[in-house]
Amino acid sequence: MSTPQPAMLVDTADSVERQTAPAEPTLDRVAGLARMRARRARRSPTVRPARRPRILMTTEGTYPHAMGGVSSWCDLLIGGLPEFDWQILPIRAGDRSHSAIFQLPPHAKVVGQIELWSEQLPRRRWMVRADHHSRESLPANLVRSLMGWEGSYDGLLDALVWCRRRPQAVRRAFRGAGAWEAFLGALEEVLAETHPDAGPAPQLDAVEAARLYQTIYWIARAAAVPTPQTDLLHVTAAGWAVIPALVHKQLFGTDMLLTEHGVYVREAYLAAARSASSQGERFLSSRLARGLSRAAYTAADSVAPVTEANAAWERGLGVDPEKIRVIQNGIDAPASYTDPPGNLKVVSVGRIDPLKDVQTMLRVAVEVHRRVPGARFEYWGPPTKGQEAYARACEELARRLGAEECFRFMGSTRDPHGVVRDADVVLMTSISEGLPMSILEAMAQARPVVATAVGGVPEVLRGCGIVPPPGDVHAIATGVATLLTNPKLAAHLGQRGFSRVHRVYTQKACLDGYRDLLGKLAGVEMAA
């Protein structure tokens, strides 16, 4: 049998079903095709396809189902680049609320959905003969390739592609008697690894192992979901969102762009460090995030962090510097601004989330109120889904600190610009950020900003804000009090921020950067 031509494999298979049918070429052959495509692409880097380029964007708990900075960025990008056909594949927790918060433009559509932790099984393809091929080594292979300190990229791809080819067999593979036993053996191997950078692994118990087994099962299930034909993969986080893209890239050789807003693995480690989980759970969750990020960095043809601070992390985590191209977020700033109202109001806009360190903000509010008695703090934004307990803890802390007089949780707002305009100072106390849109919005309204020195914040606020260390209540409170009691300085910093946004962080620059990069990766030249 002759080897099928790449064009036949990629361009003439119209349906998703066809792409995932069991009669596909073997993995080795497909990998060979991918390499062949890559060689051809190097020989002729710009190929102009007859149709509009299609981009498959994978999201994780964000667009189009949830509000937040990443979702706003997705909305901006998709709305601002109508020259591409956008295919959205969201990954989300399986629940009943399927309604999208964002309205998609005509050139974008949701092409499927990956539901995690749901009871639903992969959709049965009645016309395809049932595959009774079982592979009890699947969980063991996944745990070795994902959780090991070095891991195995090829082993991971092999396991994930197997899942895509046999979606009906994944559950059977995990429920088999030998699968659990093999998994435990592989996990013990991972725990016994020695590496100078890794430190000794903690001891795990059977419950922690079973929980990991369940998580690995959902990784396999995410890999089994079919992806449509596309010209470029755009992954919006180096975590779960990369799983379908990894498989697609391996099968069809499609190029992949990774955009990181926060550094996924860094945020996972932060969340684990702050959680009250056992050592074992912390170890497993951070190792898993590391495994997924490592795979995303290896697979990505280009990595586009939103700030130089993220790029530094990515280089430190082993991403080839040649692959990295920083494209900063941008904002459609107004042409003019109004003066601060002088109402001693301090505003913060963002989700209520441990990464935002709202509890430090509460302490800052109390300290500032002590120094500037008329000062009032408003926190605009809902709790992150799953962080309702943290939100309740924050409210409880506000009561304990006696902060009700000066601090209020305001809930969601549909007018973040208006909220910021009505403030004298904008405050952010996060312990992890990429390039926060809320700071750009404050600068666009010429409001002075006090924000902790994390991620891209020092870079953005250079010369136009106060940047105290994260968690330093005294330093943050001093910054806020200084601006409240010195309106001239506050106005000056606000104006500098306003002009900096117009100079550096424009929506046009952001969209031009992506237009250029996406066009190159998709094999077309785009006019700016």
Place this chain on the structure above:
Amino acid sequence: MAGGLSQMDSTGHQYAAGVIEARLGRGAQDVLEAAVVLEAWGGVRAGRALSLGSRVVPPKPPRWTPGRLTTEEPGRRDGILSEAIALIMAILAVASWAGPLSRQVGTSALEHAIVIGLPLTLALQWAIRSRYLSRRSGLACLAHDRLALGAVAVLGIEGPLMLLHPYGPLAGMFVAIWVGGTVLARRGWALPYGLLLVAAVVGLEARLPAYPLLEVLTGVVLVAGVVAVRTGEEHSNEPAGRVGRALWAGAIGAALGGLLVGDPSLGWGVHGAFPALALLPSVLGSFWGGYHLWKFYDAVPRGLQGVTLTQANQRNRQGAAMRIFVGALLRLVGMTVVLSGAVILISQWTAGTNRVSLFVGFGCVALVTLLVNVLESLAYARWALFAAVASIATELIMSNLVLTHAPVPGTALIAGTLVGILVALPPLLRLLVRPGRVLATSLWIQ
């Protein structure tokens, strides 16, 4: 920021290790955690923090602490006593209907209605429980699908039954009353439901016309069911179970219902109250055993806390899974035996039966139901259905081909259930004896 950097320069990784220790209350797990902590709380730049490498990672493993457990029980278990009382009232009431109903509608119509109604009821109860009522927000899930369910109930079940004159309408009313009772019990209205059934007994004994009385009762139960669903729980995002799994569960329920009515020697509706009354001990035993099984979801992971990886797949006859299962089994058998003795003792005053074989038969039905139930809840629906179908097939063969004139009532039922037990028990024991495997491959991957 600047302070952090200068101190890093002056004292190097010792300072870094101190910052980590102060922030985490322990050493770093690996270089990444060290870098993350130093950047987030120590004011150290990412590149610098990452370059510290293994010097900030302690060489010894942390002291071991077992994992914390946050399991959630799938569903409500409040008001168990009232539910049990209501169950007794319901069985006694239905048993008391048999005499007056057979007098008014004829024994043949009543027998046919029960033979059709009981399997259908069990099928619907199993399916509804699988898809909706076994969930924490079961009633909210049910409310979400109310229109589709209403259409299925009217067009797929009640409509066709109405065409089967004269017993079809009676069967339809039985189905509505009994299935409605399941929903009312889930809402916590089991006692009012039981009282409704008792009121119907009083009406029948007072020689009120049977059909209008049952029509009124059906109407009241259905209205109460709708109110229960609408007022039950606030809107929830919890999804309902799989349709496919609910269909499997329904088929299992139907097979178990068929098992109850497949042996003509039991004489449903012919011999007055006795078969229904003989059900009481096994149903209550089953209820108690089933209630004990509810602990499964919590007790199995709890029992595995602190169990090392090398022991996580070992056989353990005293493990939590086996303990819960054997406990449920003993409760079922114990209560069935004790109550059966009591019912036999008082049979001369209740116009009931003193045929021991009937009690044994119904006890075996309860046992096979329990086994099949555990298999189904661990998502081995095919095996569970196979066991149930093997039971009913054996029963039908025995009653129609082998024991056409059985001297002892319930012999075919006993034979069928024994086959079901033999089919279901060995794989179940093989699974439950390894609690680690039960948790990982069955409880948490459904």
